[in-house]
Amino acid sequence: xxxxxxxxxxxxxxxxxxxGVVIALGLVSYLRQFAFxxxxxxxxxxxTWGLYIAQFTFLVGVAASAVMVVLPYYLHNFKMFGKxxxxxxxxxxxxxxxxxxxxxxDMGQPTRVxxxxxxxxxxxxxxxxxxxxxxxxxxxVVISHVTLAAxxxxxPPPSWIRPVIILSIxxxxxxxxxxxxxxxxxxxxxxxxxxxxxPRFLASAxxxxxxxxxxxxxxxxxxxxxxxxxxxxxxLAIIVxxxxxxxxxxxxxxxxxxxxxxxxxxxxxxxxxxxxxEGNTTLVPWMWASAVLxxxxxVLLVNPKTRHDERTLAAACVAVFLGLWxxxxxxxxxxxxxxxxxxxxxxxxxxxxxxxxxxxxxxxGLLLITLLYKIALSVRGETAA
Amino acid sequence: xxxxxxxxxxxxxxxxxxLAPVWQAAxxxxxxRPDPKIVTTAKQCVEPTAAMRRDHMELLNAWRDTVVRRxxxxxxxxxxxxxxxxxxxxxxxxxxxxxxxxxxCHNYLAVSPYCWECHIEPKEKS
Amino acid sequence: MGQDRxxxxxLAGLAAVCATARESLTRLAGAAETEPRxxxxxxxxxWAMVVDPRRCLEQESCTACIDACxxxxxxxxxxxxxxxxxxxxxxxFDEAFPDQDSRYIDPALTSEPVLALCNHCDNPPCVRVxxxxxxxxxxxxxxxxxxxxxxxxxxxxxxxxxxSRSFNWEDPRPHIAHEDPDFPTRTKGVVEKCTFCDERxxxxxxxxxxxxxxxxxxxxxxxxxxxxxxxxxxxTRFALRRRAGLGTQPEVFYLV
Numbered sequence: 001x002x003x004x005x006x007x008x009x010x011x012x013x014x015x016x017x018x019x020g021v022v023i024a025l026g027l028v029s030y031l032r033q034f035a036f037x038x039x040x041x042x043x044x045x046x047x048t049w050g051l052y053i054a055q056f057t058f059l060v061g062v063a064a065s066a067v068m069v070v071l072p073y074y075l076h077n078f079k080m081f082g083k084x085x086x087x088x089x090x091x092x093x094x095x096x097x098x099x100x101x102x103x104x105x106d107m108g109q110p111t112r113v114x115x116x117x118x119x120x121x122x123x124x125x126x127x128x129x130x131x132x133x134x135x136x137x138x139x140x141v142v143i144s145h146v147t148l149a150a151x152x153x154x155x156p157p158p159s160w161i162r163p164v165i166i167l168s169i170x171x172x173x174x175x176x177x178x179x180x181x182x183x184x185x186x187x188x189x190x191x192x193x194x195x196x197x198x199p200r201f202l203a204s205a206x207x208x209x210x211x212x213x214x215x216x217x218x219x220x221x222x223x224x225x226x227x228x229x230x231x232x233x234x235x236l237a238i239i240v241x242x243x244x245x246x247x248x249x250x251x252x253x254x255x256x257x258x259x260x261x262x263x264x265x266x267x268x269x270x271x272x273x274x275x276x277x278e279g280n281t282t283l284v285p286w287m288w289a290s291a292v293l294x295x296x297x298x299v300l301l302v303n304p305k306t307r308h309d310e311r312t313l314a315a316a317c318v319a320v321f322l323g324l325w326x327x328x329x330x331x332x333x334x335x336x337x338x339x340x341x342x343x344x345x346x347x348x349x350x351x352x353x354x355x356x357x358x359x360x361x362x363x364x365g366l367l368l369i370t371l372l373y374k375i376a377l378s379v380r381g382e383t384a385a
Numbered sequence: 386x387x388x389x390x391x392x393x394x395x396x397x398x399x400x401x402x403x404l405a406p407v408w409q410a411a412x413x414x415x416x417x418r419p420d421p422k423i424v425t426t427a428k429q430c431v432e433p434t435a436a437m438r439r440d441h442m443e444l445l446n447a448w449r450d451t452v453v454r455r456x457x458x459x460x461x462x463x464x465x466x467x468x469x470x471x472x473x474x475x476x477x478x479x480x481x482x483x484x485x486x487x488x489x490c491h492n493y494l495a496v497s498p499y500c501w502e503c504h505i506e507p508k509e510k511s
Numbered sequence: 512m513g514q515d516r517x518x519x520x521x522l523a524g525l526a527a528v529c530a531t532a533r534e535s536l537t538r539l540a541g542a543a544e545t546e547p548r549x550x551x552x553x554x555x556x557x558w559a560m561v562v563d564p565r566r567c568l569e570q571e572s573c574t575a576c577i578d579a580c581x582x583x584x585x586x587x588x589x590x591x592x593x594x595x596x597x598x599x600x601x602x603x604f605d606e607a608f609p610d611q612d613s614r615y616i617d618p619a620l621t622s623e624p625v626l627a628l629c630n631h632c633d634n635p636p637c638v639r640v641x642x643x644x645x646x647x648x649x650x651x652x653x654x655x656x657x658x659x660x661x662x663x664x665x666x667x668x669x670x671x672x673x674x675s676r677s678f679n680w681e682d683p684r685p686h687i688a689h690e691d692p693d694f695p696t697r698t699k700g701v702v703e704k705c706t707f708c709d710e711r712x713x714x715x716x717x718x719x720x721x722x723x724x725x726x727x728x729x730x731x732x733x734x735x736x737x738x739x740x741x742x743x744x745x746x747t748r749f750a751l752r753r754r755a756g757l758g759t760q761p762e763v764f765y766l767v
Contacts, residue, residue, distance in 0.1 A: 037679065038663070038699075038700065039594055039680030039681035043593075043680070044593030044594065045593060045594065045680075048678060049665065107662055108662065108663015108665070108679070109698075109701060112643075112661075115645075118534065119644050120538055124640050126642035126666055138528070186669060187670075187759070188636065188669070188671060188672035336669070341609075341673065341674060342673075453657050453659065458713060503695040504695045505691075505695065
């Protein structure tokens with residue numbers, strides 16, 4: 001099956017080459033970081049996690065979102081998503097791989113990373129995150145492989161795979177819940193210590209992930225013979241709409257509790273995000289951009305006319321994805337450290353090598369998904385001529 | 386077998402790379418067996434020489450965990466002798482010549498224990 | 512042929528997964544990590560420190576304790592404050608005690624910096640989150656560090672409410688003025704912090720900062736011994752603990 005990724009047209013190979021270049025640049029930067037240490041990044045003793053961990057958090061959501069096509073298809077026999085499940089599962093595989101890479105590049109001692117398994121520590125949420133992420137990766141690899149192989153051989157998938165698929169549904173919820181617990185259990189960080197963090201993570205995941213899937217479907221329709229069909233995309237759009245509404249609602253609830261109770265240590269983090277704190281306004285334009293994008297996306301999504309038009313739907317999906325990427329892939333992690341528990345606000349700006357490593361990992365994820373989608377579509381004979 | 390040429394070239398490259406140690410040794414002459422220099426006058430290390438030569442890394446790992454994680458600092462050797470478990474305080478007092486002692490074998494075997502990234506090696510004339 | 516290759520790959524993958532899982536599970540189930548430190552006979556010790564800020568302030572701009580610690584533990588001096596490594600340091604009163612409303616307290620106390628160090632909490636959040644037990648609480652209460660095991664994930668730094676943990680953002684060696692060969696340096700990529708001088712305590716000595724303090728502003732002792740100096744001070748004077756409301760049970764006390 002893997003050999004199907006080795007056959008492709010000129011455009012395919014150009015795309016692979018472009019990704020390869022970005023990956024290579026990221027790799028070179030990583031080797032520099034490996035030799036020098038994490039001091040090469042913009043992180044500091046007060047802002048100890050930044051771009052890497054934030055991307056990890058965001059991508060866990062993308063990975064978990066596969067459940068939004070798997071669940072209706074397998075639990076509710078929603079046939080319309082039949083063509084999409086494999087795309088969702090492959091998206092999950094690629095996103096989880098990126099998550100693991102982002103964790104890996106954030107390690108101060110990457111060569112010792114297996115200590116997490118050599119000295120398993122159940123009272124650490126990071127141990128459970130490792131368990132749930134690797135389990136989710138294995139589940140999706142097995143499921144997509146078995147179902148695709150059956151499809152290629154034109155036989156129904158073996159019956160034992162169904163319980164595995166059912167298991168992957170709560171497992172998807174667990175990966176994002178455990179990732180939220182990573183943060184929400186820390187008394188030192190009031191910005192994260194909120195019971196709504198896990199639900200918020202899930203809501204943002206179930207809007208950003210399916211939004212990305214819609215965009216992928218639209219791209220695939222252009223560059224391949226694969227057509228997800230109009231109706232499944234519209235159904236996905238409804239999922240994006242509801243999840244996005246819930247996500248924005250949750251964020252407003254957070255704002256209300258912090259601002260109305262007026263507890264300084266709760267308010268300060270939001271101040272840092274939206275108006276700046278102690279003269280530091282690094283994230284302010286980003287957060288307002290995120291707010292505008294989210295509102296604009298909701299306007300386009302809630303309005304049936306713009307939702308039904310695939311061009312405005314595509315714009316809405318881009319807005320959802322970017323808005324949530326800023327909210328989760330920048331704001332959420334960095335603001336947890338600003339101010340520090342001692343009240344200090346330390347400037348954090350990702351450095352060039354840091355950004356280059358980040359882009360390298362994203363390119364690797366895109367490469368993986370390109371190869372996987374190529375395999376899936378080749379099996380179905382739907383690749384571009 | 387249209388690809389015969391390519392396959393044979395590929396195989397040849399693979400064999401050449403895989404056998405690199407062999408032809409490298411043939412070209413540059415094989416490295417000589419290391420002869421770590423012992424400068425101490427003590428008759429025996431904490432355990433017999435053969436055991437030390439074979440198991441010093443396990444012993445050091447065990448010392449490390451016992452001292453760091455259990456706070457116990459005295460080692461009782463097989464013959465009942467007691468020593469303080471300390472790399473710099475015990476081992477290197479008898480073997481201050483890290484370059485001729487530790488490094489001689491480690492370089493030969495191409496292992497690089499990371500002890501010295503943190504533990505300070507004895508001052509040596511280079 | 513294709514089938515064979517695929518079968519091989521599958522088997523290899525499965526074997527790798529099983530091998531790792533097995534190792535992990537046996538360690539999880541077994542007593543691999545039991546640390547038999549205390550014997551039932553030995554009376555249990557609980558080390559703690561009492562800081563007397565007024566005495567400390569008598570010696571204006573004195574840094575004897577900090578210097579002694581820096582020297583004893585090969586602490587690097589990074590000029591870049593973002594990469595600073597701090598075991599014991601001076602910090603503003605309102606930073607050390609953000610939940611103390613200090614407006615009307617004697618300004619002699621609140622306008623001057625106070626000493627901050629690891630609190631060796633009885634309920635340490637850093638230990639709870641560490642995924643490798645590279646930091647753990649010893650039976651005598653010291654929150655210890657194993658720099659051999661730390662993977663540098665910095666989860667402990669996110670969990671510590673006191674900013675007591677530092678990370679080696681680069682190789683610290685070139686930034687150490689005088690290397691003390693009796694104590695290791697650290698390497699890049701690991702977290703470090705005050706260890707209450709566990710190496711000195713195990714030899715029956717007092718922490719280096721306590722010995723160095725000429726004003727006797729630092730008192731170290733056993734909380735479980737009712738006759739100890741720390742217990743006497745805590746009995747006779749009122750003491751603050753940093754952010755006591757978080758339930759971490761800091762074991763560094765500040766006399767008022």
